Amino acid sequence: MTDGNTIMPVEQCGAVGKCQSNPAGYASYMGSHYRTPSAESVASYAMQQLEAARRKDVETHEKNLPALEVNKAIAARLEAFMAEIGMPRSHSERDTKSRSRYPKNITVASGWISDMTRHIKVTDGFDYATSTYERLKRDYEAYAYRAKTEAEAKRNEAQRQADAEKEARRANVELARIVLRYELPEDADWSDVLDALREKNQRIDLALAMKETRGDWSEGPYRVRNAIDRFSIETDEDKAIANDILDCLRDFEDGRVFRDTAWNYDRLLSSVSDQQLVADASTAYARVQEDA
Numbered sequence: 001m002t003d004g005n006t007i008m009p010v011e012q013c014g015a016v017g018k019c020q021s022n023p024a025g026y027a028s029y030m031g032s033h034y035r036t037p038s039a040e041s042v043a044s045y046a047m048q049q050l051e052a053a054r055r056k057d058v059e060t061h062e063k064n065l066p067a068l069e070v071n072k073a074i075a076a077r078l079e080a081f082m083a084e085i086g087m088p089r090s091h092s093e094r095d096t097k098s099r100s101r102y103p104k105n106i107t108v109a110s111g112w113i114s115d116m117t118r119h120i121k122v123t124d125g126f127d128y129a130t131s132t133y134e135r136l137k138r139d140y141e142a143y144a145y146r147a148k149t150e151a152e153a154k155r156n157e158a159q160r161q162a163d164a165e166k167e168a169r170r171a172n173v174e175l176a177r178i179v180l181r182y183e184l185p186e187d188a189d190w191s192d193v194l195d196a197l198r199e200k201n202q203r204i205d206l207a208l209a210m211k212e213t214r215g216d217w218s219e220g221p222y223r224v225r226n227a228i229d230r231f232s233i234e235t236d237e238d239k240a241i242a243n244d245i246l247d248c249l250r251d252f253e254d255g256r257v258f259r260d261t262a263w264n265y266d267r268l269l270s271s272v273s274d275q276q277l278v279a280d281a282s283t284a285y286a287r288v289q290e291d292a
Contacts, residue, residue, distance in 0.1 A: 007074060008067035010121035013060050013129040015053035019136055020046065023143045039147035047140050054133050061126040072122045082112060089113055171287060178280050190291065194284040197277060202231050204281045206245065207268035210258035211285070214265070217255035224258065225249060241268065 020026055023046035030037040030045055037045075082089075090113070092105040179188050184196055198205040209227035224245065233239050244263040258265055272278050 004070055004073060006070075007120050008070045010064050010067050010071065010124050011060050013057040013064075013124050013126045015056040015060070016050070016129045016133045016136065019050050019053050021136070021139075023047075023140045038151065040144075040151050043140065043144035043147045047137075047144065050133070050136055050140055057126065057129045057133070061124055061129075064124045064126075068122060068124065071120050075116055075120045075122050078112075078116055078120070087112065174283060175287075178284065181276075181280070190284050190287040194281065194288050197281040197284055201272055201274070201277060201281075202227075203241070203268045203272050204278060206231055206241070207265040208281065208285050210245070210255075210265040210268070214255040214258050215289075217252075221249055221252050221255070237271075 023043060024039075026046045026049065027037055027042045030042060088110055090107050090109050092107055094103050094105055096103070098104065175188075175190060175193065178184070178193055178197075179186060182193075182196065182200075184193060188196070194208075198208060206224070206227040209223040213221050213223050228242060228245050228249070231238070231242055231245075233242060241263045244261055245258075248257045248261050269278050269282070
């Protein structure tokens with residue numbers, strides 16, 4: 001309690017000022033010999049420390065309010081009294097720190113002004129603490145955003161690698177099964193498998209040549225020409241297929257013709273009686289295209 005005539009002590013709001021200017025600095029408070037904290041966890045911890053410091057400064061300021069009001073009133077009374085008796089607020093004196101040959105006079109505050117400022121606290125630094133808090137919070141939030149973005153990128157990359165490894169294992173299993181199914185050399189790769197399966201059925205051979213040309217006809221339809229040269233006429237249907245594809249080769253313009261013709265690559269593949277062979281050849285074709 002005070003009667004309003006006694007100078008009141010005021011605690012300065014300095015908790016936020018003790019926070020790290022760079023949130024990454026909190027990593028040393030969290031780490032151990034066994035684990036380095038992630039940037040995301042450092043960002044979260046830093047924000048917790050900043051908000052705790054802010055709460056402390058707010059609490060300090062709220063407790064200071066009555067004392068600040070008393071001190072402001074005392075300071076106002078003191079200033080009024082000094083003005084009433086004609087006490088100057090400042091005076092001139094020679095600048096003792098000057099190295100000039102003829103030092104100039106400087107204006108300095110009177111002693112009572114300095115004493116009043118030193119002993120009668122009318123501010124607790126809350127405004128400065130608030131501006132510091134707002135600046136640090138912007139910096140901490142920016143750090144947290146970067147940490148989150150980088151962590152997500154790392155997680156996505158790790159997932160991509162895991163998926164790629166899983167797909168590679170699956171492809172190896174597929175390759176092994178096909179190699180065993182057709183009794184191919186155990187060191188055969190997908191290109192070897194594709195060549196071997198195309199040799200087993202001329203319609204598959206022709207269809208895949210057409211399909212590959214559909215995807216890239218920059219060098220013309222040479223793949224289809226080679227395949228049709230290997231194509232043997234054994235049935236009337238074979239003859240119809242050959243004639244249809246030969247028509248496509250005449251005045252060839254682009255690979256889409258092999259998609260749109262009567263005996264297109266999809267129809268050719270569906271006409272093969274051994275659909276397991278079609279599926280395996282298609283798988284090998286897709287794997288070779290992926291590696292190309």
